Amino acid sequence: QRFLDKEELSSLFKAMKTSQAHPAALRALRIQLLTGLRPGEVCKLQGKNIVEGAVSLLGAETKSNRPLVLPLSITAHRLLQDASEPLGKTQFLMSTDRRYRKRLSLSAIEKCLGRLCISIGIPHTTPHDLRRTVATHLGAMKHNNDVIDAVLNHAPIGVTQRHYNHYEYMEEKVAAMRDVEELMTSLGL
Numbered sequence: 001q002r003f004l005d006k007e008e009l010s011s012l013f014k015a016m017k018t019s020q021a022h023p024a025a026l027r028a029l030r031i032q033l034l035t036g037l038r039p040g041e042v043c044k045l046q047g048k049n050i051v052e053g054a055v056s057l058l059g060a061e062t063k064s065n066r067p068l069v070l071p072l073s074i075t076a077h078r079l080l081q082d083a084s085e086p087l088g089k090t091q092f093l094m095s096t097d098r099r100y101r102k103r104l105s106l107s108a109i110e111k112c113l114g115r116l117c118i119s120i121g122i123p124h125t126t127p128h129d130l131r132r133t134v135a136t137h138l139g140a141m142k143h144n145n146d147v148i149d150a151v152l153n154h155a156p157i158g159v160t161q162r163h164y165n166h167y168e169y170m171e172e173k174v175a176a177m178r179d180v181e182e183l184m185t186s187l188g189l
Contacts, residue, residue: 002125003133006187009033011120013188024094024104025112027079031094032127033184034076035177036134036151038063039127043104045093050080057153064155071174073181075189134180141179147172 004012016026028042035042041057049056050072057068072080083093094104109127117125131152138148149156150169 001132002123002129003136004122004125004129006183008120008122009133009184010187011122012116013184015116015120017188019112019116021112021115022096022104022108024083024096025108027083028094028104028109029113029116029127029130030079030189031076032130033134033189034073034079034180035070036131036138036180037070038131039106039109043092043094043106043109045080047091047093050077050093053077055080062153064153066153066155068153069168069170070151070153071170071177073177075181075185076177137183138176138180141176141183143172143176143179147176151176 016029019026028039031037031042031045032039035055037055041062044061045055049061051069053072055068055070055072059065059067062068080093083095092103096102096104096108106127113125113127113130117123135148135152138151139145147169151173
């Protein structure tokens with residue numbers, strides 16, 4: 001259970017620029033670092049999940065079984081648009097074939113990240129560590145835990161959150177995604 005600090009992120013981004021890894025795997029890592037989405041959610045993204053500048057997932061498409069609407073930063077939206085240009089609404093955005101029918105596997109992302117980290121001397125890092133990285137840096141930027149939970153789509157804990165408070169923190173999520181984008185691009189994403 002680790003996260004990448006700013007120096008490690010900068011080194012990772014440099015390694016990604018010269019990597020011979022599959023473009024979809026590199027795009028998936030970038031999307032994770034710009035959104036905090038779970039690796040499996042990134043692998044399963046389809047054109048239909050990008051709605052009005054946001055990732056929109058049904059409850060059945062998330063680990064928490066809760067629907068998610070996560071506003072995308074300009075950079076994240078551009079990455080996903082580049083992936084979806086030749087696609088229809090239901091084809092995979094992180095695809096390993098030219099017809100966009102076969103989705104990128106979680107193991108492909110794990111291998112890509114593992115090789116990148118070994119090449120730059122970062123200790124063993126998993127794709128889920130990238131989610132932890134986003135959450136940690138949001139905390140460092142003074143975003144409160146409710147907003148971080150909303151970005152990460154964590155299941156509500158207390159009775160009030162589960163049954164009474166249905167606020168979606170949309171404005172706060174927009175600000176959080178903007179802050180993550182600023183951080184990641186300043187480090188060389």
